[in-house]
Amino acid sequence: MGPDNTSIIRAKDVMRKGIVSIDGMTTAREAAAKMRLEKVSCLLIKKRHADDAWGIVVVQDFIKEVIIPGRTPSDVHAYEIMTKPIITVPADMDIRYVARLINKAGIRRAPVEDGGELIGMISLSSLILDNELF
Secondary structure, three states, X not given: OOOOOOOOOEHHHHOEEOOOEEOOOOXXXXXXXXXXXXXXXXXXXXXXXXXXXXXXXXXXXXXXXHHOOOOOHHHOEHHXXXXXXXXXXXXXXXXXXXXXXXXXXXXXXXXXEEOOEEEEEEEHHHHHHOOOOO
């Protein structure tokens, strides 16, 4: 899929490395400040225990769940506005399938997973804007 159409580009090749995460008890105000500081548009919500699932908070959640209803950001916790469980992408997945999965799921981004560990984040826009795929 690269310039010569013979090499396979995988999620791990184009993901943003590292994950920015917070505790579910973090307030919306604190979460937004963390997003600004880290220059990210989403935060992963940490698992409470080994059998729990990861959650995610994206910019749209703040708009839909805090701003529009007129809630006070310091009174809203991340767990109240997060999506859980999340869809993850295997690190070795071909980006053609990554793009198809993310698009069909109706989401814009997904964490990249390798051996049960979240190692990065991939988004539809980063496939085009941050990489020279074509």
